[in-house]
Structure formats: C-alpha cells, structure tokens
Amino acid sequence: SQVQDMSKEKVEAAKNMAFAFDIDGVLAHGLEPIEEAKQALKMLNGDNELGIKIPYVLLTNGGGKTEEARCKQLAEQLEVPISTQQFIQSHTPMQALAEYYETVLVCGGEGYKVREVAETYGFKHVVHPKDIQAWDPTISPWGTFTEEDRAGAKPRDFSKMKFDAILVFADSRDYATDFQIIIDLLLSDNGKLLTRAEDPENSRIPIYFSQGDFVFATAHRGPSRLTQGAFRIAIEAQYKAATGVELERIVYGKPERATYTYADEVLKNWMEEIHNESRLPKNVYMIGDNPQSDIVGGNMYGWNTCLVRTGVFQGKEGENDTNNPANFGVYDHVLDAVKAVIRKEL
Ligand code: G3P
Numbered sequence: 001s002q003v004q005d006m007s008k009e010k011v012e013a014a015k016n017m018a019f020a021f022d023i024d025g026v027l028a029h030g031l032e033p034i035e036e037a038k039q040a041l042k043m044l045n046g047d048n049e050l051g052i053k054i055p056y057v058l059l060t061n062g063g064g065k066t067e068e069a070r071c072k073q074l075a076e077q078l079e080v081p082i083s084t085q086q087f088i089q090s091h092t093p094m095q096a097l098a099e100y101y102e103t104v105l106v107c108g109g110e111g112y113k114v115r116e117v118a119e120t121y122g123f124k125h126v127v128h129p130k131d132i133q134a135w136d137p138t139i140s141p142w143g144t145f146t147e148e149d150r151a152g153a154k155p156r157d158f159s160k161m162k163f164d165a166i167l168v169f170a171d172s173r174d175y176a177t178d179f180q181i182i183i184d185l186l187l188s189d190n191g192k193l194l195t196r197a198e199d200p201e202n203s204r205i206p207i208y209f210s211q212g213d214f215v216f217a218t219a220h221r222g223p224s225r226l227t228q229g230a231f232r233i234a235i236e237a238q239y240k241a242a243t244g245v246e247l248e249r250i251v252y253g254k255p256e257r258a259t260y261t262y263a264d265e266v267l268k269n270w271m272e273e274i275h276n277e278s279r280l281p282k283n284v285y286m287i288g289d290n291p292q293s294d295i296v297g298g299n300m301y302g303w304n305t306c307l308v309r310t311g312v313f314q315g316k317e318g319e320n321d322t323n324n325p326a327n328f329g330v331y332d333h334v335l336d337a338v339k340a341v342i343r344k345e346l
C-alpha cells in the first residue's frame, strides 16, 4: 500500500543519514551532562516515529583514558548505551603508530591512565613522565610529585633507554615536568635522556599531539579554558628558542583530515553492526561547538555541519561563525540540531 511504501522510503532515509557528535560543549560540560543531549541520543537509538536506529558516532578531541572507560562513563552520564565501536577520541587513530615505535613517552591525562591506553594500543615500552621523575626527581625542579604519583610510578634506569617517539595524549596535569622532559628528549641525542645532541634537528625523535584545540568548553562560567593546543604552542616556542628552528610535529584530532577518514571507517562498521549494511550513510552531520575544529573540519571533509550554542561558540542569537560558518546552521542546543536534521531528511 501507499502507506507502506512511504514508511519504507523513510526507513531508507533514516539509514542514509548519520551523526558525528562532539562531546565537550555538545553532549556534556566536563562531568555534567547536557540534558537535551540525553533526549537527542534516545531519539537516535530508536525512540522516534519509525522506531529505527539512526546511526551516530561520537567524535571527540578529548582523551586520556581507554575507549572502554570513557564509553562506560558517557553511558552513565547520558543514560544511553554507548559502544566503543561508535567512539573515536583524539588518540584512537594513533594506535596505528604502535607498528613504528616501541619505546614511547606518553603524556597527559589523570594519573597513569594514558599508560594503559598506550599499552592497549600495542606500544611495547610505555614511559610516563612521572616514571622518570620517580627515577630522578631532580629532573624537574618545579614539578609536583605526590604520594599517589609514587605509588603508580615505574622507575627504571632511564639513562640506558632510547626513546623512539613522544606522544601527547591529553592535557598535561604537571606542565613543569612535562615541558622539561619533552624538551629534554627533543634536544637529546636520538632520544637518550641526559644527553644533548650536537645537531638536534637531525637526531630529533618525532613528537605527536593527539589534538590541536586551543580552548575547550568546561563547566567554568567564564570564557573557554586552555587545552592541548596551548600546551603544544608552548613546546614549539621553547624548542624554537633553544634551537632557532621550527619544531616539526604531527597533530591528530579534529580538524585534521586523518581523523575524519578514520571516523568514516568507524561509521561504516557501525552501520554493519546496527543495520547489517557495510556502507556509509549519504548525509553525515557533524554537531559541534567549536568552529575552529568541529565545523571547519566537517566543512572541509564534505559533511554537513551544525554549530551549537552550548560550548565554545559565543555568537549572538541568529549569528553564524564568521570564519568557519556551519553549513547547516546554528542551534541553541544539540536536540534542536538533531530535530532540524531529522525534519530535513525524513
Ligand atoms: O581538550 C579538548 C577536548 O576536551 C574537546 O573535546 O568533545 O569538544 O572535541 P570535544
């Protein structure tokens, strides 16, 4: 019948749209969930007129703990199931680097959680800056070192170790120590602590940053707060001051293209998981709060983009971002954006 044909068409349309959600400033502010986000995700999980799952992935520049731990936490906050198979955090694509580097310095995040992350990714020898501080506290004159740091540290004889790469996975919790040890390794003779290279440019080990955001949305009521991009800029300036040359570095995360191609792969597999169809939905919508990462990256990648007003973007009612306007409009919150997309697509 006609009614059946119409709903069949709608089911196809529902499988031909997909969402990529930013987390901080869209679904949550730090540990506080955004109420409208709960409703939006419930709708996509099947609580809609068709009773069908509309595919979505979470694409965040956050990081610092395992995918499993973060998804579990998000599911509790947002009161919907979240699978690691629909989740990409800043360092998720960096697991590919485990093939190239054995001994890595891994920085950022709470406690020693990034150690576990790097180990699950397959890096053989993972060193945390606090391990080095535990071995020789004089290495960081202004760093902090608590009893908790001591308890989790794995000091070894680092004078004998050669580091292959430096990986920054999340925001530093001890800038003094992380700056010092990263700069030490960048200036060292091929990744050996306590040495200085004669020609630092030629014997420099590579450094990777999991994302480049300068600021991010938190629970703070004032302007957005500094994040990993600010830390990277400081490292670059210190390296330049020490050597006179620019630091070559690699940055992952939004708006870098590699992160979007990775997200496509994840989305394709997720389609297979929920609809038994291994293909990309035609119309992907990025919902983000940061024009300089979420929106510009989505626009460049050929996605539709929605900017929300619950995070970094501070424009007035009716305004879009001037430099990186969202091509599918600006919304008060994520639920309004999702509803607008569904209205257009179904
Ligand atoms: O440190 C920045 C990061 O937390 C931003 O996360 O979800 O807004 O990409 P998100």
Ligand code: MG
Pocket: 022, 023, 024, 025, 026, 217, 288, 289, 290, 311
């Ligand atoms: Mg955000």
